[in-house]
């Protein structure tokens with residue numbers, strides 16, 4: 031079941047990003063920070079009571095040099111296209127403006143559920159102002175204050191009422207969901223077409239397998255797959271589609287629903303900074319990752335070329351050292367058959383479970399080989415290890431003091447675990463907890 035998506039729309043300065051940040055909250059990331067990813071976020075997962083959802087701040091999508099009103103219209107369109115529920119935000123201190131009315135008209139036509147939020151209602155006296163906004167035609171306005179964090183519970187309660195039916199059918203557990211991400215022009219659409227075209231796959235055309243019509247389910251050699259939200263299949267031509275923030279948003283949404291992410295790189299052009307950023311998203315999200323170097327047909331090669339390119343990738347993507355690399359050509363279909371065995375392997379590793387006793391043997395051996403570090407006279411003591419999650423595998427170490435598990439020792443343990451269990455293609459999370467916690 032894909033997570034429901036809420037999008038916030040409204041003209042500039044009504045407080046969208048303030049509310050977005052409030053709802054998302056401060057998230058403590060257990061993975062290392064990759065520069066440039068978490069800054070000015072417009073898309074994030076969030077929770078409210080027992081609801082898990084994703085939220086988009088459409089205000090963060092800047093659309094070139096379009097005029098003011100057109101920008102707002104485009105942002106509203108993103109909300110309409112991407113969201114299950116729209117939070118339409120207005121400013122309780124300013125009353126209804128022409129821009130508000132413009133957005134209202136679009137939302138009204140869209141037939142998506144809309145919850146009207148009147149922001150900057152910082153104290154109860156200002157509550158009376160919210161009723162003017164009934165005139166926008168979206169039922170009862172909800173007064174909120176981003177500055178003071180008021181009313182957000184009511185707002186999210188109302189939004190959650192419109193979340194799609196949770197028992198709608200998603201894919202079978204055994205289905206491998208994968209997406210192709212990469213900067214424009216690396217050949218994502220060509221690869222999708224090559225995969226679906228030649229690889230003797232059976233594309234199922236069952237309508238309504240999912241509410242996301244951009245998924246393509248197919249079967250190959252008895253294994254079910256779904257390609258999630260790839261550039262080639264979706265409709266093109268909208269103005270905002272060419273903006274960078276929007277393509278990031280699409281990539282994040284696709285990653286979010288995938289088990290395996292194929293990070294596509296242009297073999298002809300080589301690696302650029304943007305590739306790194308995109309690869310970082312997949313890593314941060316904890317997905318299994320395969321690096322696919324496309325357009326290999328167009329590269330002049332000798333016997334060293336592939337190894338050198340591999341080394342370049344390793345140097346640039348230090349955080350993806352676990353990801354296998356596959357060289358292909360969508361154009362000539364060369365080496366394309368190498369892709370599926372790799373996808374299958376990394377998907378399997380991504381959901382691998384290790385028995386606790388075996389895991390602990392490995393940890394004990396590792397500690398015997400390379401004693402735990404000491405800090406200020408205290409030695410790290412690992413009492414017990416257990417795997418607490420899959421997709422990606424997460425291992426909790428119960429220790430005397432989590433602060434003593436330094437980066438280098440953590441990496442040493444991770445490497446030992448990887449060597450033993452072969453977690454090719456998947457991140458492995460190691461979390462230190464204080465014993466008895």
Ligand SMILES: Nc1nc2c(ncn2[C@@H]2O[C@H](COP(=O)(O)OP(=O)(O)OP(=O)(O)O)[C@@H](O)[C@H]2O)c(=O)[nH]1
Nearest residue numbers: 041042043044045046047048089149150175176177
């Ligand atoms: N008094 C008051 N001010 C608020 C509240 N929420 C946000 N603001 C202020 O309103 C201004 C705009 O807030 P933002 O969150 O940047 O607004 P936005 O809608 O994301 O704006 P754009 O990014 O331009 O689309 C900031 O100065 C906020 O501090 C609120 O509840 N009460």
Ligand SMILES: Nc1nc2c(ncn2[C@@H]2O[C@H](COP(=O)(O)OP(=O)(O)OP(=O)(O)O)[C@@H](O)[C@H]2O)c(=O)[nH]1
Nearest residue numbers: 214215216217218219220261324325328359360361
């Ligand atoms: N030589 C060569 N060219 C390729 C290959 N794959 C794609 N191309 C070319 O690269 C260009 C971009 O391909 P697309 O498949 O549209 O790339 P994309 O990543 O989907 O692009 P966006 O939709 O803009 O994100 C096209 O001109 C393709 O013909 C390949 O394997 N070899």
